[in-house]
């Protein structure tokens with residue numbers, strides 16, 4: 360049976376009149392890894408801050424495990440929010456951060472923390488404020504995973520991590536999640552790298568939810584087509600285009616909708632090539648302006664570097 364960990368109803372958050380989140384209604388499934396995706400400024404961090412009671416909505420309601428997180432400290436203890444700008448007291452070393460987390464999180468696993476600290480090679484001697492960007496991210500990941508909080512949020516947890524360390528994070532997340540299923544919500548721009556982790560995704564665009572679906576369902580919802588610009592033009596007439604690129608006499612487009620046998624026949628008849636659309640491409644497509652979605656240069660995907 361599918362259960363809901365978090366419900367939001369008509370949640371908006373305005374900053375000086377501008378909507379960072381606009382009328383967000385979501386049922387986030389329990390014990391599922393959900394990716395929170397969207398371009399810079401789409402509202403991902405704002406949403407996570409509201410769900411973890413670090414901020415209040417301008418309007419709308421939020422319910423976490425059946426309660427308003429603002430009203431109930433027991434609900435807050437069930438959540439861990441790993442954010443990239445986490446501050447630690449000036450004199451904190453690794454052992455202090457670990458000790459504090461062990462006290463705060465009721466499901467804390469010291470064994471997991473010790474294993475992750477060794478795998479990420481987090482130094483024990485310097486104070487945390489002297490940590491490198493990657494070491495800070497690694498510490499956040501250790502706290503997030505070892506907390507075993509029933510609802511864990513990671514906000515772009517990989518900043519500064521090298522490829523090996525990112526691999527450690529993905530593997531350890533999947534391993535611990537398999538043994539201790541819980542609700543995990545993570546925001547990322549490294550979609551190609553992380554799509555094997557994600558079961559569901561929420562795509563935000565300018566503060567609004569544009570999709571909330573199973574990854575597999577989403578993949579079947581659009582397709583990519585490429586070939587001669589003139590043939591492409593013919594094929595695309597009357598179809599809903601999510602994004603479009605052109606270079607010289609060639610072009611490609613991401614088309615909304617499942618590919619039907621008739622579509623396939625039409626495309627092949629025009630000499631066009633059909634390819635599945637990656638999650639990264641789909642998210643990038645949703646980030647384009649739907650009205651005039653056309654670019655003429657190389658794809659403007661969000662950076663893949665940490």
Ligand SMILES: Nc1ncnc2c1ncn2[C@@H]1O[C@H](COP(=O)(O)OP(=O)(O)OP(=O)(O)O)[C@@H](O)[C@H]1O
Nearest residue numbers: 374375378379397398399400401402403404405406
């Ligand atoms: N404290 C604040 N004061 C004013 N505006 C804010 C504040 N926090 C966020 N915003 C605005 O709200 C919008 C959403 O920001 P948010 O940080 O949630 O985006 P994001 O999706 O996490 O972006 P990124 O991928 O760049 O981290 C942005 O336009 C941002 O400028």
